[in-house]
Amino acid sequence: MISITLSLTNFRNHHQTVVEWGDHVNIITGPNGAGKTNLIDALHYLCMGRSFTSSSDQYVVRQGAASFLIKGLFRGNIRSQFEIACAYSRGEGKKLFVNDSPLERHADLIGRVPVVLVSQNDRKLTGEGPAERRSFLDALISQTSPAYLDDLIRYRRIVRQRNRLLFEHSMDRGYLNVLLEPWNRQLVETGARIISGRNKMVSKFCKYLKFAHEQLAGSGLEPAISYKTFCSDQQSFLSLNNEEIADAYRSELDEAYERELDRRQTVIGPHRDDLVFFLDDMELRKFGSQGQHRIFALALKMAQLYFYRDELEDLPVFLLDDVFGDLDPSRTDTVMNMLLQHNGQSFITAAHPDKISGFRDQEHARIAWYDVKDGNVSSTE
Numbered sequence: 001m002i003s004i005t006l007s008l009t010n011f012r013n014h015h016q017t018v019v020e021w022g023d024h025v026n027i028i029t030g031p032n033g034a035g036k037t038n039l040i041d042a043l044h045y046l047c048m049g050r051s052f053t054s055s056s057d058q059y060v061v062r063q064g065a066a067s068f069l070i071k072g073l074f075r076g077n078i079r080s081q082f083e084i085a086c087a088y089s090r091g092e093g094k095k096l097f098v099n100d101s102p103l104e105r106h107a108d109l110i111g112r113v114p115v116v117l118v119s120q121n122d123r124k125l126t127g128e129g130p131a132e133r134r135s136f137l138d139a140l141i142s143q144t145s146p147a148y149l150d151d152l153i154r155y156r157r158i159v160r161q162r163n164r165l166l167f168e169h170s171m172d173r174g175y176l177n178v179l180l181e182p183w184n185r186q187l188v189e190t191g192a193r194i195i196s197g198r199n200k201m202v203s204k205f206c207k208y209l210k211f212a213h214e215q216l217a218g219s220g221l222e223p224a225i226s227y228k229t230f231c232s233d234q235q236s237f238l239s240l241n242n243e244e245i246a247d248a249y250r251s252e253l254d255e256a257y258e259r260e261l262d263r264r265q266t267v268i269g270p271h272r273d274d275l276v277f278f279l280d281d282m283e284l285r286k287f288g289s290q291g292q293h294r295i296f297a298l299a300l301k302m303a304q305l306y307f308y309r310d311e312l313e314d315l316p317v318f319l320l321d322d323v324f325g326d327l328d329p330s331r332t333d334t335v336m337n338m339l340l341q342h343n344g345q346s347f348i349t350a351a352h353p354d355k356i357s358g359f360r361d362q363e364h365a366r367i368a369w370y371d372v373k374d375g376n377v378s379s380t381e
């Protein structure tokens with residue numbers, strides 16, 4: 001998928017910005033605070049319907065304005081040109097449009113322009129709690145499977161309903177059981193499909209991770225991922241069908257009932273699961289060096305790119321925010337060369353472009369350079 005143009009109105013420090021992109025590698029330079037990340041975040045809005053830097057749309061509206069508008073023209077392999085727009089106003093909230101037609105659900109946008117994002121938040125992927133890893137895995141699968149995304153949305157609603165009942169459980173135990181039962185059935189059915197989807201994805205994804213990791217780190221320690229759910233024996237879990245997973249889930253749920261009453265929330269299921277990362281037999285989170293964490297996180301994203309390249313009809317848009325700051329010169333060259341060899345379109349911000357200035361004199365046909373100052377973008381040679 002190719003982003004042809006991006007236009008912003010009152011989007012953070014961009015008052016009125018229109019950019020025409022190159023088809024391959026787009027490098028966005030400029031001093032700190034100039035508005036480089038904002039361009040990438042705007043593209044992320046058009047792909048995923050939300051910011052990756054801000055928890056709320058209201059902070060994204062340019063100070064002093066009442067609304068923002070992002071528009072992007074795209075070109076795909078199978079679809080002719082189409083426009084995506086995201087409009088937000090303080091009174092009316094956020095609306096998403098494709099070719100001027102409003103989308104009923106935010107979920108309807110996901111997968112239209114597949115995207116892979118590399119950002120400073122990736123540090124949390126290998127280091128912090130399981131939520132970041134679950135959302136990586138969910139975003140990875142959701143962009144290739146609308147059915148998985150629907151299950152995820154349904155599952156979250158079921159967990160919310162169950163939690164509400166468990167929270168208000170001062171009622172008679174028998175009555176609570178009656179109220180919980182329909183939610184329990186839906187929870188295990190939907191949850192089993194999610195667990196199965198995640199398990200399958202993890203086993204498919206490992207080969208892409210190995211390939212990307214080897215490109216970045218050279219041959220040596222081999223990366224691996226395991227999906228950690230309520231069943232401790234993941235291997236045997238892989239051979240189960242959805243019905244069998246649902247049965248296993250149901251018996252774990254029944255066993256956890258007292259704990260649920262105690263904690264007043266749903267304590268077992270995909271919303272609690274995790275991914276465990278390994279280099280050979282070493283668990284990365286416990287034993288990895290900072291450099292190993294960084295390379296592993298970047299390899300996960302490169303692997304996502306390669307996986308989509310094989311699975312989807314259109315290549316994803318690849319967004320890299322401030323990735324070179326953390327990399328040594330040889331790895332910076334490696335990443336640049338990987339992007340130049342990749343046929344899709346990528347966008348890279350760089351506050352210190354000296355690291356990649358060697359590429360200015362080469363590859364004119366494949367690299368477009370942009371400079372940003374105070375929210376104004378100019379194309380440079």
Ligand SMILES: Nc1ncnc2c1ncn2[C@@H]1O[C@H](COP(=O)(O)OP(=O)(O)OP(=O)(O)O)[C@@H](O)[C@H]1O
Nearest residue numbers: 012013032033034035036037038059061062063351
């Ligand atoms: N709602 C807003 N209204 C106006 N300006 C905003 C708003 N939110 C953020 N900004 C401004 O946007 C700029 C930050 O933009 P951005 O994060 O894109 O910078 P950057 O060029 O990527 O910088 P760095 O190299 O430091 O990461 C800052 O100047 C900030 O004050």
